[in-house]
Amino acid sequence: MRVFTIPGAEFTNVTYLTDDRLFAAHYLRGRDGLKVWNLGPDDGHLQVIGLVEDAAWRLFRPGAAAAWRRLGLRIGGEVLPIPAGFGQPGVYMNDAGLGQRGVAAAFAPTGGAALDYQVVVAGGRYSTRFHLRDVTETTPFFHAASCFGPCGTFSPDGRLVAMSGGDPAVSVWDVADRREVARLDQTDKVLGLAFVAPDRLAVAAGRTVRLWTLDGRPAVKLGTYRKYARALAVSPDLRLVAVGGRDGLVRVWEVEGGNRLAEYDWGIGSVNALAFAPSGQTAAAAGRTGLVVWDVD
Numbered sequence: 001m002r003v004f005t006i007p008g009a010e011f012t013n014v015t016y017l018t019d020d021r022l023f024a025a026h027y028l029r030g031r032d033g034l035k036v037w038n039l040g041p042d043d044g045h046l047q048v049i050g051l052v053e054d055a056a057w058r059l060f061r062p063g064a065a066a067a068w069r070r071l072g073l074r075i076g077g078e079v080l081p082i083p084a085g086f087g088q089p090g091v092y093m094n095d096a097g098l099g100q101r102g103v104a105a106a107f108a109p110t111g112g113a114a115l116d117y118q119v120v121v122a123g124g125r126y127s128t129r130f131h132l133r134d135v136t137e138t139t140p141f142f143h144a145a146s147c148f149g150p151c152g153t154f155s156p157d158g159r160l161v162a163m164s165g166g167d168p169a170v171s172v173w174d175v176a177d178r179r180e181v182a183r184l185d186q187t188d189k190v191l192g193l194a195f196v197a198p199d200r201l202a203v204a205a206g207r208t209v210r211l212w213t214l215d216g217r218p219a220v221k222l223g224t225y226r227k228y229a230r231a232l233a234v235s236p237d238l239r240l241v242a243v244g245g246r247d248g249l250v251r252v253w254e255v256e257g258g259n260r261l262a263e264y265d266w267g268i269g270s271v272n273a274l275a276f277a278p279s280g281q282t283a284a285a286a287g288r289t290g291l292v293v294w295d296v297d
Contacts, residue, residue, distance in 0.1 A: 005266065005268070005290055005293075006037070006290055006291040008290065009026040009027060009028040009289075009290070010026060010027040010028070010269075010272075010287075010288050011024050011025065011026045011027075011268075011272065011286035011287060011290065012025050012027055012032070012272050012286060013025040013060040013273045014060075014273045014274070014291060015059055015060055015065045015273075015275045016275055016278060016284070017036065017059070017065060017068075017069075018069070018278065019039070019277045019278055019281070020038060020039045021036055021037070021038065021039065022037040022039055022275075022284055022293065023035075023036050023037075023060075024036075024037065024286060025057075025286075026291075034057070039282070058104050058107075061104050061105060061106055061107055062105075062106040062107070062153040062193075062194070063106050063107040063109055063154050064104075064106075066278075067107045067108065067109055067110065069278065103116055103117055103118070104116050105117050105130070105150060105163070106151075106152040106153050106154055106163075107154065108161075108175070109154060109156060109157075110158050113132065113134045113154070113161075114132075114134075115130060115132050115152045115154070115161055115163060116130070116131050116133070117129060117130045117150045117152070119150070127144055127165065128144065128150045128166075129142060130143040130144070130150070130152065130163050132178070143163065143173065149165075149189070149191065150164070150165050150166060151163070151192060151193050152164070152193065153194055154175075154195070155195045155198050156197070156198055156238065158175065159175055159176070159198065160172055160173065160174060160175060160181070160198070160214075162193050162195070163193075164190040164193060166189050166190060166191070167189055167190070168185060168186040168187060168188060168189055168190065168205060169183060169184070169186070169190075170183070170184040170185075170186065170190055170193065170201070170212075172184070172214060181214060182216060183216070184201070184203060184212050184216060186203060187205065187206060188205045189205060190204070190205045191204045191205065192204035192209075192229070192232040193232070194234050196241050197238055200212065200214070201214070202222075202232055204229045204230055204231075204232055206228060206229075207225045207226070207229060208221060208223070208224055208225070209221075209229050209232070210222065211255070220257070222241070222243060222251070222253050222258055223251065223253075225245045225247055226245075227247040227270075228245055228246045229245040229246075230244070230245060230246070230271075230272075231272060231273050231285075232244075232274065233274035233275050234276070235276045235280045235296070236276060236277075236278060237280055239254065239255060239256075240252055240253065240254060240261070240276075240280075241253050241255055242276070242283060242285075243274075244271025244272075244273075244287075245270070247270075248265055248266075248267070248268065248269055249263060249264070249271070250263070250264045250265075250266065250271055250274065250285050251264075252283075261297075264285075266287065267289070267290075268286075268287025268289050268290040268291070269287045269288030269290075270288045271286070271287050272286045272287060273286040274286070276296070280296060282295055283296050
């Protein structure tokens with residue numbers, strides 16, 4: 001059942017701050033905007049609040065919003081503060097101030113670690129350098145990959161981190177031991193990553209999404225899409241995975257067994273991002289021509 005649609009702009013990112021607060025980025029008239037929607041019982045009108053912009057953009061990174069909630073995210077007045085212990089402004093949260101540390105790619109669910117990356121040029125070739133850090137670490141973990149659109153994500157328990165430079169390879173590392181534990185080679189460039197269990201990873205590569213076990217074997221193939229699949233979201237109970245693609249379709253799959261439970265064409269064009277509410281009761285899709293929120297059956 002559809003809850004409501006927000007038309008009139010290209011929405012490039014979406015995440016939930018709380019069950020009744022939806023945070024989205026939209027592109028309109030040549031510029032990006034950050035806005036919060038109230039999904040509570042009062043109304044569904046657009047509520048624009050003044051956020052700390054450099055920090056706010058990081059909320060769209062995998063794990064960031066969940067980490068902020070666990071660390072006591074407060075939404076009040078016109079400022080969205082950075083909770084104590086989540087890293088310093090200009091270290092994890094501000095692209096302009098990161099310097100050699102690069103751009104934030106993902107956050108551990110506890111908020112104690114972050115994966116960031118740099119795009120570097122050497123010998124006329126571009127590549128991605130990933131760095132894994134925690135709030136007290138001064139010496140970075142380092143991993144290099146090709147550069148076609150970097151992405152990363154942490155496992156639900158924060159023990160593992162997966163990353164790809166956007167090429168067909170996915171590297172999975174143990175956070176504590178700083179060592180690679182799996183390498184998952186795809187047949188096309190990787191556009192999305194999401195853990196669906198502590199030891200199982202969903203990978204969107206080309207027109208397919210596969211669930212991989214960390215022994216390097218694909219466990220389940222979640223269908224074939226007409227165009228590239230790139231948006232992934234996993235329900236808080238790890239039971240469902242939603243997949244969106246450039247064909248405008250959103251499909252919801254059961255993690256165990258890989259059964260397709262639903263398929264939606266909300267008429268919002270190419271799907272750029274997906275998110276589940278913290279309770280798992282609703283989900284949102286950001287598309288080229290609008291944003292949709294619906295009840296999860």
